[in-house]
Amino acid sequence: MPIENLGHEYEFEPQYGLPERLPQDEFILWQGSPDVAALAxxxxxxxxxxxxxxxxxxxxxxxxxxxxxxxxxxxxxxxxxxxxxxxxxxxxxxxxxxTSRTTVYTLTNKRVVMRLGIVFTVSFNLPLKQVAAADVRMLHDGLGDITLALKGSDRIGWIHLWPSVRPWRLAKPEPSLRAIPDVHMVSEKLRDTWTQVTGLAANATPNVEASVQASQAKTQNLQVSLT
Structure with a gap:
């Protein structure tokens, strides 16, 4: 059942968090927004x-x-x-x-959609076939970030994505789902869906150096290779 936007703040949206209604063969697998405290x-x-x-x-x-x-x-x-x-x-x-109130991340069976912007709202459609890798960074209490590395030479402006972007990756910005709840569940959905869309196997391998640093800072990183 499609999620309708019944409020007035984004009444121009035909479907909550999306710039247009999904085709009949596409459906939402997960939708969420950043946690305020974790994002702050x-x-x-x-x-x-x-x-x-x-x-x-x-x-x-x-x-x-x-x-x-x-x-x-x-x-x-x-x-x-x-x-x-x-x-x-x-x-x-x-x-x-x-930022938390106006940001909506959507995972469908074909793409990731990011609705961003406090004053001027923009939406970015990221086809799963264009996703090369995903990096999962745990924060606390099941919250975390999922960063998407994209294929090809096309790039989205860092300033257009901020704060939903990986820090310090200015040459080729990497869109990020920031401070989302149940990040492990979302990353697993992303991995499984990416596998179904591309027909390739996704390998999840721990980043050893990052994990050591994360354990000291009470965080944990997971590198999910999608190639």
């Missing part, structure tokens, strides 16, 4: 920003603390930096929230 942490680096602002506040308050001044003097020394820090963190969280 992994893509917008809000935890690092929080540490940075905390250090700024301590630096501003340190002279008063070092002199043994009272609470009023300490508060006076951070009266500007503390509100600005909260506004900055709130703005970043709002960006992550709006």
């Amino acid at each position: 942490s992994s893509a917008f680096h809000i935890k690092k920003l929080a540490i940075y602002f905390a250090l700024l506040i301590v630096a501003c308050a340190w002279p008063a603390l070092d002199e043994g001044s009272g609470l009023v003097a300490v508060l006076q020394s951070i009266k500007w930096i503390a509100p600005l820090s909260l506004i900055g963190l709130g703005s970043v969280w709002l960006m992550a929230y709006m």
Whole structure:
């Protein structure tokens, strides 16, 4: 049964998350959006920003603390930096929230569709036959990223995909399904569907070096070869 868009925010969509209705021989296998907290942490680096602002506040308050001044003097020394820090963190969280609300990833039996954009909405259709490899990066609690390496010389602008793109791959950007729940289940669906579409076997091999680093950081990477 097709998923209809019954809301008003994207009422121009004939089918939720898709630029057009699917053909009769195509159907949705999975559809989802980024988790807000995981996206804010992994893509917008809000935890690092929080540490940075905390250090700024301590630096501003340190002279008063070092002199043994009272609470009023300490508060006076951070009266500007503390509100600005909260506004900055709130703005970043709002960006992550709006990105999560407006991003929809769809896996069908033929392609991956990415609907992106807070103000200007764009959709990218990625045929599974054009997918060369997928890299799965675990975050926490079943959340993770799936990065797609595409065949051929065609490329999508990095800025057009951000934050749904692999970091630091500027020469040939790799679209990514960022901070999605049940990432293992989704990666298995992607692998099985890719195999059915291409008729080729997909090999899942662990990235040893990445796994060692990930274990230290309480994350785990999995390289899924689709060639």
